Amino acid sequence: xxxxxxxxxxxxxxxxxxxxxxxxxxxxxxxxxxxxxxxxxxxxxxxxxxxxxxxxxxxxxxxxxxxxxxxxxxxxxxxxxxxxxxxxxxxxxxxxxxxxxxxxxxxxxxxxxxxxxxxxxxxxxxxxxxxxxxxxxxxxxxxxxxxxxxxxxxxxxxxxxxxxxxxxxxxxxxxxxxxxxxxxxxxxxxxxxxxxxxxxxxxxxxxxxxxxxxxxxxxxxxxxxxxxxxxxxxxxxxxxxxxxxxxxxxxxxxxxxxxxxxxxxxxxxxxxxxxxxxxxxxxxxxxxxxxxxxxxxxxxxxxxxxxxxxxxxxxxxxxxxxxxxxxxxxxxxxxxxxxxxxxxxxxxxxxxxxxxxxxxxxxxxxxxxxxxxxxxxxxxxxxxxxxxxxxxxxxxxxxxxxxxxxxxxxxxxxxxxxxxxxxxxxxxxxxxxxxxxxxxxxxxxxxxxxxxxxxxxxxxxxxxxxxxxxxxxxxxxxxxxxxxxxxxxxxxxxxxxxxxxxxxxxxxxxxxxxxxxxxxxxxxxxxxxxxxxxxxxxxxxxxxxxxxxxxxxxxxxxxxxxxxxxxx
Amino acid sequence: xxxxxxxxxxxxxxxxxxxxxxxxxxxxxxxxxxxxxxxxxxxxxxxxxxxxxxxxxxxxxxxxxxxxxxxxxxxxxxxxxxxxxxxxxxxxxxxxxxxxxxxxxxxxxxxxxxxxxxxxxxxxxxxxxxxxxxxxxxxxxxxxxxxxxxxxxxxxxxxxxxxxxxxxxxxxxxxxxxxxxxxxxxxxxxxxxxxxxxxxxxxxxxxxxxxxxxxxxxxxxxxxxxxxxxxxxxxxxxxxxxxxxxxxxxxxxxxxxxxxxxxxxxxxxxxxxxxxxxxxxxxxxxxxxxxxxxxxxxxxxxxxxxxxxxxxxxxxxxxxxxxxxxxxxxxxxxxxxxxxxx
Numbered sequence: 001x002x003x004x005x006x007x008x009x010x011x012x013x014x015x016x017x018x019x020x021x022x023x024x025x026x027x028x029x030x031x032x033x034x035x036x037x038x039x040x041x042x043x044x045x046x047x048x049x050x051x052x053x054x055x056x057x058x059x060x061x062x063x064x065x066x067x068x069x070x071x072x073x074x075x076x077x078x079x080x081x082x083x084x085x086x087x088x089x090x091x092x093x094x095x096x097x098x099x100x101x102x103x104x105x106x107x108x109x110x111x112x113x114x115x116x117x118x119x120x121x122x123x124x125x126x127x128x129x130x131x132x133x134x135x136x137x138x139x140x141x142x143x144x145x146x147x148x149x150x151x152x153x154x155x156x157x158x159x160x161x162x163x164x165x166x167x168x169x170x171x172x173x174x175x176x177x178x179x180x181x182x183x184x185x186x187x188x189x190x191x192x193x194x195x196x197x198x199x200x201x202x203x204x205x206x207x208x209x210x211x212x213x214x215x216x217x218x219x220x221x222x223x224x225x226x227x228x229x230x231x232x233x234x235x236x237x238x239x240x241x242x243x244x245x246x247x248x249x250x251x252x253x254x255x256x257x258x259x260x261x262x263x264x265x266x267x268x269x270x271x272x273x274x275x276x277x278x279x280x281x282x283x284x285x286x287x288x289x290x291x292x293x294x295x296x297x298x299x300x301x302x303x304x305x306x307x308x309x310x311x312x313x314x315x316x317x318x319x320x321x322x323x324x325x326x327x328x329x330x331x332x333x334x335x336x337x338x339x340x341x342x343x344x345x346x347x348x349x350x351x352x353x354x355x356x357x358x359x360x361x362x363x364x365x366x367x368x369x370x371x372x373x374x375x376x377x378x379x380x381x382x383x384x385x386x387x388x389x390x391x392x393x394x395x396x397x398x399x400x401x402x403x404x405x406x407x408x409x410x411x412x413x414x415x416x417x418x419x420x421x422x423x424x425x426x427x428x429x430x431x432x433x434x435x436x437x438x439x440x441x442x443x444x445x446x447x448x449x450x451x452x453x454x455x456x457x458x459x460x461x462x463x464x465x466x467x468x469x470x471x472x473x474x475x476x477x478x479x480x481x482x483x484x485x486x487x488x489x490x491x492x493x494x495x496x497x498x499x500x501x502x503x504x505x506x507x508x509x510x511x512x513x514x515x516x517x518x519x520x521x522x523x524x525x526x527x528x529x530x531x532x533x534x535x536x537x538x539x540x541x542x543x544x545x546x547x548x549x550x551x552x553x554x555x556x557x558x559x560x561x562x563x564x565x566x567x568x
Numbered sequence: 569x570x571x572x573x574x575x576x577x578x579x580x581x582x583x584x585x586x587x588x589x590x591x592x593x594x595x596x597x598x599x600x601x602x603x604x605x606x607x608x609x610x611x612x613x614x615x616x617x618x619x620x621x622x623x624x625x626x627x628x629x630x631x632x633x634x635x636x637x638x639x640x641x642x643x644x645x646x647x648x649x650x651x652x653x654x655x656x657x658x659x660x661x662x663x664x665x666x667x668x669x670x671x672x673x674x675x676x677x678x679x680x681x682x683x684x685x686x687x688x689x690x691x692x693x694x695x696x697x698x699x700x701x702x703x704x705x706x707x708x709x710x711x712x713x714x715x716x717x718x719x720x721x722x723x724x725x726x727x728x729x730x731x732x733x734x735x736x737x738x739x740x741x742x743x744x745x746x747x748x749x750x751x752x753x754x755x756x757x758x759x760x761x762x763x764x765x766x767x768x769x770x771x772x773x774x775x776x777x778x779x780x781x782x783x784x785x786x787x788x789x790x791x792x793x794x795x796x797x798x799x800x801x802x803x804x805x806x807x808x809x810x811x812x813x814x815x816x817x818x819x820x821x822x823x824x825x826x827x828x829x830x831x832x833x834x835x836x837x838x839x840x841x842x843x844x845x846x847x848x849x850x851x852x853x854x855x856x857x858x859x860x861x862x863x864x865x866x867x868x869x870x871x872x873x874x875x876x877x878x879x880x881x882x883x884x885x886x887x888x889x890x891x892x893x894x895x896x897x898x899x900x901x902x903x904x905x906x907x908x909x910x
Contacts, residue, residue, distance in 0.1 A: 352772050381774035394765035398787050408773040458769070 011080060011087075013188040013221050014040040014063055014106070019075035019091075021058050021067065032058045034245045035075075040189055040221045042082070045211075047224045047236035047253070049268070051477040052448075055245040056225050060191045063223065064106055065090045065098045079105045082188035082219075103130050107182035111194040113174035117166040123150075123177050124162035127184050134185060145184060152217065153180040153210060172203035176210060183214060189221040190214070196231060200339040201504070205548035205564055208234050227478060229272045230550030233257060233557045241265050253554050271482035272552045273507040275534055281489070282514055282530055289331075298327035299365060299466050299498040300351055306359030307346050320346040322522035323360065330465070333492060333499040335513025335530075337506055337545075342519040344502045348470045351500065352386050353377050365466065382412050385459030385497070389471040391451035395443035401454050402439030405429070408461045428457040433487060449480035453487065460491065467492075467499045473508060485511055506549055510534055518542050543567065586794075586862075589869045601865035607858025615665040623647075624656040626663035626824035639841050649843040652832050653820060657843055661851050663824035667735065668805050668855055674739035675746065675804040676797060682743075683750025688789070690751065691758025692781050698755075705748035713803070714810050717741035721816040731823035737816070738808035746800050753796060757789035764788075798863030802856040809852050826852050 021033040033055040040046045048056040061067055062077055077090040079101060088101060110116040118126060127146040131137050137145065143162070150158035153176045166174060175195060182190045192211065196204035212235060214220050224236060232239055232253065239256045241249045241264065249262045260266045307321040321343040328334045338344045349355040351364050353372070362369040367380050388394035395404050405425050406418035415421035426436045432453040443451055452472060459467055472488070473481040489512055492499060503509045509516055509530075516533040518526040518541070525539040537543045547564040551557050586605070593601050614621060623646075629635055640650040648657035690698045720741045725733035761767060762785065770780045812818065812827025820828065826848035833845035 354768060354771065378774045381772065384772070386769065386772040388765045388769055390765060394769050396766045396770075396784050396788065399783075407770065407775065411773050411775045411779065455769075458773075 011084070012039040012041050013080050013082070014038070014223070015076075015078040015080075016059070016063070017076045017078070019059065019062060019073070019077060021055070021062060021074075022072045023068075024070045024072075032071075032245055033062070036242070036245075036247045038240055038247070038250070040223055042188065042221055043215055043219045045215055045222045045224060045235055045237045047226060047232040047239045048242060049226060049229065049232055049239060050242035051227065051479060053244075054242040056242045057193055059242070060193060060223050060225050061108075063090065063189070063191055064102055064108055065093060066108070080188065081105050082186065099133070103185045103187065104134055105188055107185065107187045107190045109175075109178050109182050109190060109192045109195055112198045113171060113178050114166070114198070116178055117174060119166050122163050122165055123169070127162075127177070127181050130181060130184055146180075149180045149184045150177070153177070153183070154206075155180070170203075171199055172206055175199060175203075175207050179207075179210060179214065183218055183220065186218065187220065189223060191223045191225070193225045194227070195224070196228070197226075201506075202339065202544055202548045204231070205550070205561075208550070209561075209565075211235060228550070229269065229478065229552035230557070233552050233554045234550045234561065241268065257552065257554055268479055269552065271479045273482065273485070273505070273511050274551065275507050275510055275546075275549070277507075278511040278513070278530055281511075285493075285514060293329065293331075296329055297366075298329050298363075300326075300328040300500065301363045302326050302347070302360070303362075304360035305347070305350070305357065305362050307343070307350055307355060308358045320522055321350070324519070324522070324524045326517055326524065326527060328466070328498050328500060330498050331496045332515070333501055333513045335509030335516040336500060336502045336519060337504065337509050337516060338519030339504065341521075343522040344504075344519050345470055347519075348468045348500060348502050351466075352384060352468055353381070382408075382462050383465045385462070385464035385467040387452070387455050387459045387467065387469040387472045390475045391448055391455050392443075392475070394455055395451065397443055399442075400439065401429075401434075401441055401443065401446070404443070405439070405454065405458045405461055408458065412462060414462070424461070425457075428461055429454070431460070431491065432457045447480075448476050449484055452476060452480075452484050456484075456488065456491070460495065460497075463495070464497055467497050468502070469499060470502045471504065472501075474504065481508070488512065506534065506545065518545070586866070589866055592869055593865065597865055597868055600861050601869070604858050604861025604863075604865060607854055608862055611665055611855050611858060612669070614662055615669040618662050618666055622656075622659040622662040624659040626655070626660055627821045628656065628659070629654050639836065639844070641841075642843055648847050649841075651829060651844045652836060655820060657829075657847050660820075660824045660829055661826070661847050664826045664829075664848065664851060665855075667731070667818065667823050667825050668808065670735050671738050671742075671804045671808045672801040674735060675742040676800060678739060678743040679746040679800065680750055680793075680797070683747040684754050684786075684790075684793075686747070687751040687754030688758055688781055688786055691755035692762060692777070692785060694759075701751065702755075705751050708744060708748045711745065713741055713745050713807055714814075716744055717807050717811050718814065718816055721811060731818050734811070734816075734818035734823065734825065735808070738804060738811055742800070742804045742807055746796075746803070749796055749800070750793075753792050754789050757791070758785050761785050761788050792867075795863050795867045798859045798866070802859040802863075805852065805855055805859075 016036060016038040019033055019036045020031065023030045023032055036055070036059055038046070038059070048060060050056045058067065058071075062073060063079065067073065073091050075091065078087055079090055080087040081104070086105075088097070088105075090098070090101065093101065117123065124143065124146050127149065128142045131142045131145060147158045147162055150162060155161050155173060155176055166177070169177065195211065196207050199207060208231060211222060211224075215222055222235075224232070226232060236253045239251060239253050240247055241256075241262070243264050249256070249260070249265050251261070256265065257269065260269055303325050305321055305324045306319065309318045309320055311317045324343075324347065326334065336344045336347065346355055350357050350362060350369060353369065353374070357370045360370065365380050365383050367377060369377075395401075400418075402422065402425050403418040405428060406415060406421040409415040409421045409424060410417060415424070418425070422439070425439055429436055429439055434450060434453055434457070438446065438450070438454070443454075446454065455472075469488070473484050476484060485508065492512070501509060501512055513530060515527065515529055517524055518533065518539065520541045526533055526537065526542045533542060534546065537546055544567060547560065547567050551560060590598070590601060590605070624631065636646065636650045636654050636656060638650060638652050638654045640646055642649040646656050646658065648661065650656055651660065686701060690701045717738055721734070721737035724737050724740075767780060767784050770784050808825065809827030809830070812825045812829075813831045815831060818825040818828060829848040830845055833841075833848070836844045
């Protein structure tokens with residue numbers, strides 16, 4: 001399976017036996033990992049997948065002994081040096097001995113590259129720091145080695161770039177540097193925790209390519225922690241599925257995707273959105289439109305919309321949205337796709353009146369937003385619902401769900417207080433499939449998916465004509481995301497509101513949207529139905545975006561990867 | 569569909585601020601909090617029951633058997649002896665708690681409302697108002713408390729303070745120093761909370777500024793108030809004692825005040841009369857220590873990273889779910905799945 005060319009030591013590099021980890025929390029003891037046994041062979045890529053809270057990160061971190069003080073660990077984690085010269089049980093190691101093991105036997109790549117590099121040191125210094133900690137290198141040798149490793153992870157002009165600071169690199173390059181930092185001591189295994197979650201899809205493809213080369217060129221085994229099944233299909237040799245702290249299933253990547261054994265794995269795979277799923281729904285919806293619908297007055301119309309953020313002292317202004325034109329007709333779902341920084345969220349915020357429009361024209365429900373006064377716009381707000389990205393932070397932690405959902409009703413005078421509105425709130429909660437009794441709970445007592453449903457209930461409380469959903473599912477697990485999207489679709493069909501659906505995930509947008517608009521650096525590069533945009537993309541950026549989206553199927557992904565490489 | 573039929577679900581355990589933290593605390597942090605609470609509790613009780621506890625009045629110089637006499641060493645009649653002025657030390661110490669408590673209450677009441685309101689407005693609206701207020705607050709920081717208190721004492725009563733003018737001199741000087749502190753803390757919290765998604769969501773709903781400020785921002789911004797409150801209180805006592813020590817305090821005939829007693833005890837120390845200085849001094853340390861311990865441990869407990877917890881025994885089963893996203897079993901297909909998850 002593995003294409004490793006390295007002469008392999010006999011045993012596995014990592015051997016986890018009956019690992020259990022318990023945390024002490026305010027609410028009592030919590031078992032995060034229970035009796036997990038895993039092995040990683042030399043040069044093998046093991047993907048650990050599962051929902052958040054399934055214990056996948058805790059398991060992986062225990063390989064490096066990186067658990068917080070509140071954790072109690074039982075079992076054994078045997079770590080073998082790459083040349084097989086030394087093997088130690090991380091669980092029983094002292095602090096000083098751990099320092100010797102970390103970096104040399106196993107290294108870690110963290111999720112967020114921008115925070116895992118120290119901004120006040122040059123990147124070269126940070127790479128050499130690892131070498132110095134383990135000794136045996138002169139200054140020149142260490143620098144030589146750092147330049148070499150930077151070149152191998154694909155940083156152009158490493159001799160010059162080694163003296164640059166982290167902020168002088170892009171997100172993808174920073175992640176490359178973090179990987180270089182992990183590779184410089186040539187460890188037997190690197191643990192990669194959600195390496196691409198913080199990156200855009202197009203950059204993600206490059207980083208995955210780099211990780212694959214790590215395995216092939218350095219012969220390093222990789223423990224890949226991810227919730228993205230596409231990434232798993234792209235990179236992994238073997239997959240371990242975790243659920244509620246226990247290992248559910250462990251199989252070869254092809255076997256797992258083709259014939260998942262456990263019910264949980266089947267459900268997990270089934271909830272991954274795939275391209276082309278939304279086609280039937282879109283066509284069905286298009287067929288039921290009344291005649292003359294295309295000519296009806298749009299709910300939102302942008303003509304040559306420009307939004308500029310004023311620059312700080314002596315810095316140029318930043319143009320977030322640059323001459324964008326689009327329209328959303330009543331009852332239509334427009335999907336807005338783009339990378340981070342493409343201006344998609346800014347457009348959503350401008351429609352909701354949270355960001356000032358600086359040029360062009362944006363008409364929302366008959367009100368011109370360019371230069372609008374808050375007082376004039378307030379009555380229009382009643383007709384707009386907004387669903388925020390992170391359900392955890394979009395609820396006031398001190399209000400119950402019922403009070404939060406009642407806010408729009410109270411503010412617009414439809415009810416005197418939360419108690420008065422209770423009947424309507426119960427209806428709303430039922431509509432988003434939450435039990436009525438949840439109204440008395442506080443936001444922190446709900447799970448992420450439940451909170452996002454409550455958020456949907458709040459957005460729909462006033463029966464809006466327009467709903468703006470800003471990445472409503474990107475903070476949720478795949479399995480939860482699938483259910484929230486389904487609910488969203490159901491409600492949209494039932495209530496018939498127009499919707500701007502903002503997302504970075506093409507597959508998610510495809511599932512819901514009638515039309516898809518692709519944003520790239522503040523400009524609208526392509527717009528059309530899902531069939532047009534995803535089936536026959538015209539703009540090179542859309543083509544690249546599509547090609548770099550990993551699909552949850554190892555064989556198909558292999559062919560797509562080849563296509564992507566030819567495109568790049 | 570009436571609300572009466574809604575089953576009474578378990579409200580979250582929130583409880584009173586201090587009681588909740590007492591339940592949370594373990595080990596040394598719990599010890600600190602308990603010690604602080606006990607010291608503070610004794611102080612409050614003494615102030616409340618001063619009339620019952622004190623054997624004599626604070627300005628009493630004689631009883632039925634004639635004058636007490638000056639600088640009497642501790643005895644059966646005067647447990648802690650008498651002062652150079654001929655007052656009973658124990659009674660002065662006990663009545664001193666009332667003066668101290670009055671200063672604390674007045675100082676806090678005067679500073680907290682103005683400070684919190686200004687901080688809220690400044691942080692929420694920003695702009696020129698914010699800039700002006702921040703500059704003023706910074707300027708006030710540069711002022712020494714005691715100097716200000718002396719000025720206040722002179723302004724209020726020409727330097728010769730009675731009970732309430734002395735209390736107000738100390739309290740107002742504290743107020744001037746502490747308004748900027750409340751202002752700073754609430755402003756910083758407001759600026760942070762203003763960017764939270766739930767404030768934006770209230771804005772999108774169309775809520776008015778005042779409603780957002782009171783309902784969404786203020787209630788979330790008061791987290792650190794108990795801490796400054798206790799520190800504020802201990803600072804108030806120290807200033808009062810300082811004023812008294814410098815001679816701007818409260819006349820012994822109009823009120824008992826520890827700083828004044830310390831000042832009068834200065835010359836006693838060299839002649840081996842220890843009881844006149846030790847006991848008022850201990851009283852000051854007692855109250856300040858008690859309040860500071862409470863404040864510090866509340867601060868530590870409020871921060872999950874500083875809070876210590878009971879060690880986990882391996883092998884015991886968790887009492888809460890470790891799955892924040894909710895287990896996969898709960899589905900949109902029905903309510904049963906969701907109900908069972910809790």
